[in-house]
Amino acid sequence: MKALRFYAPEDVRIEDVPEPVCGPDEVKIRVRNCSTCGTDVKIYHNGHPNITGTTTMGHEVAGEVVEVGADALGGFAVGDRVQSIAAVPCGECYECRKGWMQVCENQTSVGYQYDGGFAEYMIVPAQVLKVDGLNRIPDGVGYDEASAAEPFACAINAQEQVGIEEGDVVVVFGAGPIGCMHIRIARGVHRAGTIVLVDINAERLKMSADAVHPDATIDASTEDVVARVLEMTGGRGADVVITATPANLTQEQAVAMAARNGRISFFGGLPKTDPTITLDSNLVHYRQLHIHGANGSAPEHNKRALQYIASGQVPVKDLITAHLPLERVLDAFEIVRKGEAIKVTVEP
Template sequence: MLALRLHGKSDLRLEDIPSPSAPKGGLLVKVRACAICGSDLRNIKAGGSSHGMTLPRVLGHEAAGEIVEVSDGVEGFNMGDRVLLSVTVPCGKCYYCLRGLTNLCDHKTALSYQYDGSFAEYVAVPEQLVRTGGVIPIPESVSFEQASIVEPLSCVLNGQELSNTGLNDVVAIVGAGPVGIAHAMIARVLGASKIIMAEISQERLEMAGKIKVVDRVVNSGKEDFVKAVMEETRGHGADVVIVAAPSGEAQVQALSAVRKRGRVNFFGGLPKDRSTITIDSNIIHYKELFVHGTSDSTVVHMKKVLSLIENKKIDTGLLITRTFPITQYKEAFDLASSGRALKVIINP
């Protein structure tokens, strides 16, 4: 089968490798769509040095497809079932898994890191992912392409729930990439009354404007983001500020852009060599702020997002810029890394 395997720094190869079989207790899925994630781009650049990735490794973890092989003894799945795959493979036994926080599992592994991923014609689904509910049926009304971007949207939903976004909230989002725009879409579904989006790329702001869920866009390379938020909130600040960009400066600014007792979400991780910021903690103290992060999602979040798509509460088609066959992977990754696209999908 054709597969995209990472061998080292900037060394991604399209190779013809043997097709896998369904592992014991697992499944074999024919991949119909797999979206490119920002982490894929970072892993290619870094040579897979993060999160315990072993090389060579088939990349790709935002995937949907259909089951073509069911291992003996596996119940509840049939040949031809349309399914969405979770990324995280939790242990199911640790302190956090037993509390339903599988995204924070102490021993988690993942597709495209410790297991081969889905930039391939077929992906072997391990027994542990099947056992922990990470193989999710796709409703007939949802396309494979739409389903393939459920995973990043589920991370967004996790973040919005942690930020307690609700009715009449003013939500300010830093970063107009696909994740930032997804935050705007989910915030609107949850009842946000006003959404402000800041971004240094005018091209991305224009893409965000076309989605028509953002009330004000701020080119933070030309405008003062904090001042703009204050103008839109009568000087109070936003109820929720989400930093969906790898910017330490934006994280610091978020503390000034949020209202008293507001919530600040450091959604985007910072580069490892620039992960320390200096803040005035008195701002948090005197404004009684709630500052938190977001890491991955659970199967419950994925199912909620699938339901939103099925019931047409969000239109994921607006997030999909283009699809490519796997043989055109170079063009696909170039577009995904250019800043001129939202989600780019590979159809193996």
């Protein structure tokens, strides 16, 4: 079968490899869609500390069950349409037992420690099944939509942390697919009030705004974002700010524009070579600000994402603006890098 194999940074190859064999406690799927994200691009160029050998990339996976091991958990059957979690908790550590599976200290990942979905077939490991991380796709939801449930789940986790309330002013930095999902969730689930989308790429900002219709957009390459948000809110600032972009400046701007009792999500991680910001601690103190991290998602968030998609409460189909075959997966990475599409999916 064909698979995208990672050997080293910028040494990533589409190769013919043996079709994987399903173990007694595993499930084998025919991959129908594996969507791409900025993390794939970062891995391609820089590698990842959790990838210590050659592996098949891809972690936003949906497909069809073709084989079920005799001892596999979950009661799956050949022909089931399924979506897999990407971040795999151990289910046993202190954090998992507290219900904080998204910050499991022993977390492993599909496409890192386990071969991922940029391939014709993929083995769903026993650990995914153990934590109830393989989900049946609801009727009426396409494989492409289901593959978007994984990043969607990450956005759900982040918004749980900040607690968006009806009528809140919400600012989202980053007009990529995850920024679009944040807007859809904030509006469709939490009934946010005014929603503002910010980006430095004017073309991407327009493309995403045309899809998800924020109440306002700000081109941060030409405008003072903080001043504009304060002007729009009569000087009060934003109730919630989500930085869905790996940029240091946006985190500093988020603190500067937050209203009293404002909630901030540092959703996008910063480069490991430059992970620090200048924080005006007095703003945090006197405005009683709440700054939250957001690390991936738990299995439950994936289930909820599929439910929101199935109900139509948070549509994602129109956000998938490019469908490419596996042979063009590296082209998909380049489209993501340039921001030329909202969401790009690969169809092996």
